[in-house]
Amino acid sequence: MNDAQAKLTVRGLKVFFGQFLALRGVTMDIAANEVLGIIGPAGSSKTTFLRALNRLNELTPGTRVEGTVLLDGEDIYHPACDPVMLRKRAGMLFALPVPLPMSIYDNIVYGVRLCGVRTRARLDELVEQSLKAAFLWDEVKDRLRTSALRLSGGQQQRLCLARVLAMEPELILLDEPCSGLDPISTARIEEALTALKARYTIILVTNNTKQAARVADRTAFFLMGELIEYGPTNQLFTTPHDSRTDDYVTGRFG
Amino acid sequence: MQRHFHEELAALKHELVRMAALAETMIGDAITVLVRRDAAPLTAIAGMEEQVNAMQREIDETCLRLIALHQPTASDLRFIIGAIKTNGELERLADQAVNISHKAERLLEELPLTTFVLIPRMSSIASSMVKDALHAYVNLDTAQARRVILSDEQLNELKATVTNEMTALMRKEPATITRALDIILVTRNIERIGDHAKNIAENAVFVAEGRDIRHTHEL
Numbered sequence: 001m002n003d004a005q006a007k008l009t010v011r012g013l014k015v016f017f018g019q020f021l022a023l024r025g026v027t028m029d030i031a032a033n034e035v036l037g038i039i040g041p042a043g044s045s046k047t048t049f050l051r052a053l054n055r056l057n058e059l060t061p062g063t064r065v066e067g068t069v070l071l072d073g074e075d076i077y078h079p080a081c082d083p084v085m086l087r088k089r090a091g092m093l094f095a096l097p098v099p100l101p102m103s104i105y106d107n108i109v110y111g112v113r114l115c116g117v118r119t120r121a122r123l124d125e126l127v128e129q130s131l132k133a134a135f136l137w138d139e140v141k142d143r144l145r146t147s148a149l150r151l152s153g154g155q156q157q158r159l160c161l162a163r164v165l166a167m168e169p170e171l172i173l174l175d176e177p178c179s180g181l182d183p184i185s186t187a188r189i190e191e192a193l194t195a196l197k198a199r200y201t202i203i204l205v206t207n208n209t210k211q212a213a214r215v216a217d218r219t220a221f222f223l224m225g226e227l228i229e230y231g232p233t234n235q236l237f238t239t240p241h242d243s244r245t246d247d248y249v250t251g252r253f254g
Numbered sequence: 255m256q257r258h259f260h261e262e263l264a265a266l267k268h269e270l271v272r273m274a275a276l277a278e279t280m281i282g283d284a285i286t287v288l289v290r291r292d293a294a295p296l297t298a299i300a301g302m303e304e305q306v307n308a309m310q311r312e313i314d315e316t317c318l319r320l321i322a323l324h325q326p327t328a329s330d331l332r333f334i335i336g337a338i339k340t341n342g343e344l345e346r347l348a349d350q351a352v353n354i355s356h357k358a359e360r361l362l363e364e365l366p367l368t369t370f371v372l373i374p375r376m377s378s379i380a381s382s383m384v385k386d387a388l389h390a391y392v393n394l395d396t397a398q399a400r401r402v403i404l405s406d407e408q409l410n411e412l413k414a415t416v417t418n419e420m421t422a423l424m425r426k427e428p429a430t431i432t433r434a435l436d437i438i439l440v441t442r443n444i445e446r447i448g449d450h451a452k453n454i455a456e457n458a459v460f461v462a463e464g465r466d467i468r469h470t471h472e473l
Binding site: 240 | 256259260325326327328329330331332463464
């Protein structure tokens with residue numbers, strides 16, 4: 001993969017929390033329109049890496065970042081880069097769904113309205129598009145005005161995905177999005193991700209290695225803040241090059 | 255759960271080693287019938303064949319269950335796929351030992367045709383290949399697997415030598431034709447055992463390195 005094709009170019013990325021070096025110099029290219037799976041045991045800095053891609057780490061006091069992250073060739077850590085605009089381009093989904101205490105409809109248009117979209121027709125269109133893309137439309141189309149808090153956990157998570165999509169991001173960053181979901185809800189999210197990669201670049205942090213195997217085009221294995229191995233998912237799960245990767249994906253540790 | 259899974263893998267290895275040991279005994283016994291003109295081992299061979307067949311079904315069932323319940327990956331997945339293939343090779347090479355014993359039994363009813371020198375040598379090479387290929391597979395010893403693959407050539411050469419001798423004999427004395435043909439077929443059976451052992455050795459390389467060297471003439 002050369003720089004011309006890469007959506008994200010990460011070079012020597014280090015993240016310090018105070019004196020502690022959490023991410024130890026990661027270099028990788030992430031292609032557009034692919035799902036990248038990030039696996040590794042707890043404490044391997046998967047989430048820190050993910051949060052370095054939309055500059056969420058800096059909300060933690062004492063954080064320092066070294067190295068570069070280029071999004072379509074632009075340095076996201078350049079002083080001229082507005083983190084709020086960056087986070088609009090790089091939407092994020094967390095382990096626990098965070099529906100806002102308002103209707104399904106209002107949840108989805110919340111961010112869009114903040115960005116100045118006001119016309120009713122446009123908002124309706126965004127709600128329908130996003131809910132369809134998140135595989136939730138059929139289940140909620142008749143009750144868009146009811147509270148989002150009444151949805152099941154799996155539906156809430158897809159609602160949050162729809163809310164991310166309504167912002168029309170380029171990257172979707174997912175931090176363990178299925179950890180609290182049942183297998184059927186998990187399958188729906190995975191189906192949605194597979195369909196969404198045609199339009200977005202998706203980075204999925206997961207503790208469920210089987211999920212990375214099912215969904216990701218490429219997989220990266222992190223261990224104690226280092227990127228140990230990065231390659232086509234098929235290769236990582238059949239013939240990993242590094243014995244530590246083999247030990248992790250076969251469940252010998254972690 | 256993972257520990258339990260890896261214990262099951264260890265048990266699977268053990269079963270394959272046991273199956274290979276049975277097959278080796280069958281080969282040795284079949285050759286005894288032929289060379290020493292001793293019918294005694296025939297019953298034991300038939301009994302061992304049944305055991306090997308039962309083990310083949312059990313091992314495949316174990317592999318299927320391990321894949322379904324644990325969804326293994328990487329080296330574990332390669333090991334289980336290797337077990338399924340190795341299992342099939344062992345059953346087929348045990349069948350070759352049974353084939354040898356049938357010909358040996360038939361030859362008991364006739365006058366001895368020759369003293370056997372090359373056939374015991376072939377059989378001992380084939381038996382070692384089976385043992386070494388299995389050892390290479392369970393211990394991920396690719397150097398040993400490669401030695402097994404190379405020794406297959408010796409069997410092919412010995413088989414050609416015996417075939418030439420028997421053909422000459424048949425020309426000279428047509429009365430020997432049925433017996434000589436049986437002996438040629440025995441060498442073919444032994445050579446097939448070597449081929450199965452070679453397949454197991456190629457499996458061992460796949461399991462250890464993730465490289466498929468079949469039909470590539472690479473080592």
